Amino acid sequence: MESCDRKNSCDRIEGLLMDYMDGRLGEAQLNMLHKHMESCPQCREDFELYIAIQDTLHEDMPKHAAPEGFDDAVMRRIAELPDEAGASNAGYVWGGAAAAALVLAPMLEGIPVVGGYVERAGAVAASIAYAAGGTSVVLLEMLAQAQIVVLCIFVCLTLLQFAVYKQEKAW
Amino acid sequence: MNDIHNLSDYEVVRQCLDEDKEAFAEIVSRYKSLVYSIVLKMVGNTDEANDIAQEIFIKAYKSLSRYSPDYRFSTWIMRIATNHVIDCRRKKRSETVPMEDCEAELGRTAASARTPEQELVRREDSQAIRGLLCDLPDIYKIPIVLFHQQGMSYQEISDIIQEPLSKVKNRIFRGRRMLKDSLIKLGRDSGYGIL
Ligand SMILES: [Zn+2]
Numbered sequence: 514m515e516s517c518d519r520k521n522s523c524d525r526i527e528g529l530l531m532d533y534m535d536g537r538l539g540e541a542q543l544n545m546l547h548k549h550m551e552s553c554p555q556c557r558e559d560f561e562l563y564i565a566i567q568d569t570l571h572e573d574m575p576k577h578a579a580p581e582g583f584d585d586a587v588m589r590r591i592a593e594l595p596d597e598a599g600a601s602n603a604g605y606v607w608g609g610a611a612a613a614a615l616v617l618a619p620m621l622e623g624i625p626v627v628g629g630y631v632e633r634a635g636a637v638a639a640s641i642a643y644a645a646g647g648t649s650v651v652l653l654e655m656l657a658q659a660q661i662v663v664l665c666i667f668v669c670l671t672l673l674q675f676a677v678y679k680q681e682k683a684w
Numbered sequence: 685m686n687d688i689h690n691l692s693d694y695e696v697v698r699q700c701l702d703e704d705k706e707a708f709a710e711i712v713s714r715y716k717s718l719v720y721s722i723v724l725k726m727v728g729n730t731d732e733a734n735d736i737a738q739e740i741f742i743k744a745y746k747s748l749s750r751y752s753p754d755y756r757f758s759t760w761i762m763r764i765a766t767n768h769v770i771d772c773r774r775k776k777r778s779e780t781v782p783m784e785d786c787e788a789e790l791g792r793t794a795a796s797a798r799t800p801e802q803e804l805v806r807r808e809d810s811q812a813i814r815g816l817l818c819d820l821p822d823i824y825k826i827p828i829v830l831f832h833q834q835g836m837s838y839q840e841i842s843d844i845i846q847e848p849l850s851k852v853k854n855r856i857f858r859g860r861r862m863l864k865d866s867l868i869k870l871g872r873d874s875g876y877g878i879l
Contacts, residue, residue: 569813570832579720
């Protein structure tokens, strides 16, 4: 029973040691920590080990200067990148995809059933085409991608509808 | 003409996106020591750190259009850096990783900050601790390095690794405990008393 209490209080002390290393231990808690360690060699040893670990980590803290010629090496590799890999292109690519969707959407609009969805898709495409010219965010890219998938589904549905229509006529 | 050195990070990014590749040099110059330091602490080998740090900037350049000013640029590039280091280490794990390199290189760079007496007393323990840090799994090592060696807050780390604060705290807690337990085990196995 006593050892169980001891274990519980040692567990709590470990939490205090962590707070201590985080630099957010109040005076009362600090006293509690010291008081416990006076009578608990185990926690005292842990404390010393944690401090040694912290000290070593902090000694390695200073920033290391990047090696000589680092900037040039990076810029050379960037200059060698194909243009499609460039920073500025992603927006235009997705902008183009969205613009294509914008053109296609009204064409499909006349067709019943799917028309309602296409109308909405067209509105989304318009906003993407507008936004993609400026900042292109991941979300916009995803929307544009979803756009293409949605369009493909519409094309399939339209073909299916057409096939069914012909079938009915044949009857 | 606006002097590029006076522009904010986001303004420089905008300039890069406006077809001005050269503006990225300003980004490299602002963040190279941050990125290189963190990579060196993670991989422990200067040549490898140099390669990986370069690749991180190239990755950042390629995905520059995805940068959102909602985050500080340092947070964003650190996120790319930590992910890239994890990938590289995962790939490399199949090969043999000479851990002595890791301890030796970091020890050498840290030694300059100490007096010769302190150096003598601490060398063995510190060396052991560095070795154990190298061996720590990345999910614990990254938050520990960011907190204890980069002086970042839990919130910043949470933004970088994109995990909730509670997880950051828990990983730092567990990482420290793993270091401490390994240190005890090492002392026991080697027969030389740690501390
Ligand atoms: Zn105790």
